[in-house]
Amino acid sequence: MNASSNPPPAPTRTRAPRLWPLSLATTGIVLALHLGTTLLWRGRLPDPVATHWGGSGVADGTGSLTTHVLLGAFTIVLIGILIPVSAGTVSGAGNRSGVPLLAGFGNGLVVGLGAMFISGLVGQLDAEQALGTRMEGWVLIGGLIMALCWGLASAYLVRAALPARSLNPETAAPYAGAGATGVAPGTVISSTVRGPAWLLALIGVLTLAMPVLAFTAGRDNPAVFWSMVPGLVILVVAGVTCLAGRVVADEQGIRVYGGGFFKMLHVRPEDIAVAEGREITPAEFGGWGLRVSGVGVAFIIGTGPGVIVNRTRGGARIYSVATTEDAAVIAGLLNSLAINQGAGSST
Template sequence: MTASPNPPPATARTPRLWWLSLSTLGIVLAAHLGSSLLWRGRLPDPVATHWGATGVADGTGGLTTHVLVGAFTLVLLGILMPAAARSLAGPAGRSGVPLMAGLGNCLVVGIGGMFLSGLVGQLDKPAALGTRMESTVLVAGIVLGVLWGIGSALLVRAALPPRAPAEGDASPGPASAVHAFAPGTVIASTVRGPAWMLALMPVLAVGMAVLGFTAGRESPVAFWSMVPGIAIVLGAGATCLAGKVVADDAGIRVHGGGFLKMLHVKPADIEQAEAREITPAEFGGWGLRVSGAGVAFIMGAGPGVIVQRPRGGARIYSVATMADAEAMAGLLNSLAAGRRQAGSST
């Protein structure tokens, strides 16, 4: 009997995702740049670059700063969100692609409307401080963003191929089988996050430094207040977007960035281990995540080890290959079985 070929992953057929996202970004970015140039003669100097929670301008800067901040924010979201959506597709229909695509387009349109409403509120005003965002434009931008977010999510969802179950899906193998392992066995697997996310960390750090330096020309405090944020971004990127997962007689743990030990589950705390495909949509995103399902070190859709504990939530680890996941789960189940056997004999 000839086995039916496995269907292509959902991310392999998502040109509509990029077409919708990049078209949305292009239109909003053109509106942002065009309105700044068209109205530059009617705007105060300097212009408002920050608004408080009530929509009143409380910070100013050059028109160039306004243009760059808006463009950087829009481009970052317009590229980040569809790239993130491609990493969310998982097996068994656990796909966050439409949701992430819709959210990205909603944010791009809504934030573009926010920047536009700030400019409209300053037209023909003698000074920027104290001006308000134009509420009509702001509300219209938010409503349009929500509607287009829902619409684009539905369009992307309609373009995804249906997932036909692969042969053997109805009766999967025992992912938690117990195998014999020699004492001292060590299984290690190095895993890294998506390339776009690894590149995002230095981009964010540089962007924060540039924006802080721009604002710091008027207030040095604004620049130095960003230094801790830059350190956190770089530190989180180094430790939470790459790691080495190790399973041995001491249990399982991950060394974030290869050096920071995290999520150590000792043999006494192992109830059962399972090897299966996992996806960021299940656990709230990439990196070190805390959710109702447990604490996860997840680098994307792919092989993973899920360790159930007698007390507390599960621990979830992304690994490089399904062979690594199955070997680790087998070793951990062997340790748990040995512990239970030792306990019953005493």
């Protein structure tokens, strides 16, 4: 069967499924918590209440309870609406890879804002005056962890709902020797890989332990706590993006989406010299995750099937994939793209 005999792909949808429902639900829940906690605790709050906190988490500005309610509600609703609107614009422009990132950032930010307002209220309970009170650390830490987790989950859910045309190995078999026959427009080969359970568990334990350590170390010195927050964010982002991924090959070449949504290691057709599918091991490239070695840059999840792409310029790119069939099909597709690029440049 010739690759050109495949039926034309269905038109790609440009809208972002699940984005609006997730954003509206997140905004609604956080707004309800903001209003509900204020109503529940209004008899235990000083008058006026804190409406601004400095970088150390100490209240340095006050206002009426009505101001607190309206300011919080306006901020939560504004962020909750702006992000899906922006993501819809990006999606409509055809750049779908940015939609999950915007969804994750927006929903995570809304939860984080809600946690900040609630932690500020908890810190003022039964206080004689609002000035000088502190945000409640445990509430803030818990809220930030929830914000990070929900942001990542939102990005994953939106990314998973975006339409994709995957090619199973039987349909894609002709690409293994396609040569100059070309790639059918719209063809996408996708292979999802995940890291070993023990490594994921280790990252999870460290992620949960670091906020506790940060709060304990910074109990009397808030600067210590805030100095450790970037390390926590880096740890979580690195764990998510480098211990799970989705390798995609199509007319645009090959790339991997760390965590399923963060694009990395994109090799375009004109940069492909030759690709091969074979067994790879972490020891070859310096360990798990995103690795730089003398051979090139690798996104490697563990011992198993992989695709090695030798480039016309610079070092190779190495990708872990789910199965040996995926490796063979992707390598065949990339070699077909390289041959076609060479044929086009010689005419």
